[in-house]
Amino acid sequence: MLETFVGYNARRAWLVVTQVFAERMAVYGLKQADFSVLSLLAHNPGATSRQLCSTLDILPPNLVNLIAAMDSRGLIERRPHPHDGRAIGLHLTPAGEALIRDAERTVTQLEAEASARLTARERETLIRLLQKIYR
Amino acid sequence: MLETFVGYNARRAWLVVTQVFAERMAVYGLKQADFSVLSLLAHNPGATSRQLCSTLDILPPNLVNLIAAMDSRGLIERRPHPHDGRAIGLHLTPAGEALIRDAERTVTQLEAEASARLTARERETLIRLLQKIYR
DNA sequence: TATTGTTATACTCTATAACTATA
């Protein structure tokens, strides 16, 4: 019965992937949210906390320490926003760029392993159907 | 980039479904784990805590209060296991059966709403592909 | 008045160690 529900199956699949993800990202000292933030900044330099929050569905208070920690680690930099004095533009440092490049490569690899029982086409279909749910 | 990963998309889809789920199940006083336990017991009467844990990937200590609460509510009954003096067989009471019957109907309905942008066939495909990941 | 970033805090979910009773 449970297995006929999208919600149940999505959670079970996510649990499997997320476990492998956590193990492989521990090498880089990154958790899921860290990876998501760095990856977004790599492809959207200068994004604000608020933009990250709405894109990732994270609440602002829960992003603060996360950003502060990666700032301390020298992975990201906060620069004044060009047009909005309230906001802070977030940028990757060279170290942050190097780290996320390696991490993204690792995730691409583990994704391939996690979906090894799917053909390339099935994997595309899966992602497309999942996006139809949440977009 | 993030959107090319199964893990990311599975989580986002699950977040959407789970939110609607939580709202609709609040009427019954059930959380996700409660629903899963009751539903499993409805279709597997006499199951033990240990069996529920391994099926749902819940750790034994985290199931204790959950079971106790539903026992207090008169939804489930603990009976001595017929063959194993250590174990306890879990059964739904008539009240528990009535509740999970209604709740399952509601979940079936909300699942249909959540996957309204998918055809019936796409929904089947989605579930099949998700199961290929975690099974 | 509304929004950005922030602090403090609380609540839920998940994880670990250790105990008892039975196998």
Add this chain to the structure above:
DNA sequence: TATAGTTATAGAGTATAACAATA
């Protein structure tokens, strides 16, 4: 010795309210 159920507790993740600075 191994397993089922339990207790206590710690940690991670997520949520709300309220504040200063800027729009």
